[in-house]
Amino acid sequence: MRKILSRAVTDGLSVTTMGLGGTGLGNMYRSTDPQDAYATVHAAYENGIRYFDTAPVYGFGLAETRLGEAIKSLPRNEIVISSKVGYDLVPIPPSEMTPQLWDDAPPFRADFDYSRDGVLRSIESTLKRLGTDYVDMLAIHDPDEAIHFGPGEDPYARSRFREAMDGAYLALDELRLQGVIKAVGVGINQWQMLSDFVVAGHFDYFLLAGRYTLLEQEPLSVLFPVCEERGTKIVIGGPYNSGILATGAKDGATFNTRVAPPHVLERVRRIEDVCDRHGVPLPAAALQFPLGHPLVVSVIPGARSVAELAQNLDYMRFSIPTALWDDLIAEGLIESGSPLPINAAA
DSSP: OOOOOEEEEETTEEEESBOBBSTGGGTBSSOOOHHHHHHHHHHHHHTTOOEEEOOTTTTTTHHHHHHHHHHTTSOGGGOEEEEEESEEEEEOOGGGOOOOSBTTOOSEEEEEOOSHHHHHHHHHHHHHHHTOSOOSEEEEEOTTOSOOOOTTSOTTSSOOHHHIIIIIIHHHHHHHHTTSOSEEEEEESOSTTHHHHHHHSOOSEEEEESSSSSSOOGGGTTHHHHHHHHTOEEEEEOTTGGGHHHHOSOTTOEETTEEOOHHHHHHHHHHHHHHHHTTOOHHHHHHHGGGGSTTEEEEOOBOSSHHHHHHHHHHHHOOOOHHHHHHHHHTTSSOTTOOOOSSOOO
């Protein structure tokens, strides 16, 4: 087993620099065979990954249930699990199920609930699905109602910030003070609202999906300096920007869950050209780039099979010459102030 480095989230809690994101275990976009899900978790552990992220809404409980089944034979004290609060899973008749993000999911509807009682119920259900008596890290999930917005759109168009702070945050903070959980965070697809959360409470980490990547570095100048002042670490979800940094700039490539617009395709083509000159796969550069920043403790690409996991591990361990990063900066393809990775994973 090859070792993967760890970075500290808090004084008493560290995570491996590569974790396993749980959306694939929850049948995101398409169904995952349960045996493949279990094998993927075990392969992750065997390859040195000790950090697993999940959430109740991923497959309406399916991802947590599958992760729980998989870790039964693993030493619980050696792994870190993060989950989330903010969605209430409401049972519905199968006839009321509508096409959605989660394929072949159990018959539930996800309603937002950031109240104290809602959070405590959510945690109790999470523990049952995981089959464990504690979760290490808990994040307030999607306080912008999972908005995916483009240039010119308002990231505050739907905001549950006040509900989240008055209900969920106070409940999680109390559990942290009691030692029930080790870290409190926010998991969201934008950085703007995190700029409000970071000064409104004491957050150990933010799970930022897709906004600090090889393609986007907007948080560098506004969010990250405040996080550094307040000791809030960053976990990067969606390091491939929901697809395009894994597939490259091909027809139909997705960016922020939508078909990539022409200007994004062109930028990715230029990044690919630089990667090709240095013999570096685009996904390898995409996975390793965020870890150059000292605030970033882990990147958590999803995987729904052992083969996908192995490919991500290969990308994370790929040796990338410094000249690649230098050329990307020189050509204006990444921000000049971006800290650059050195031996990011192993």
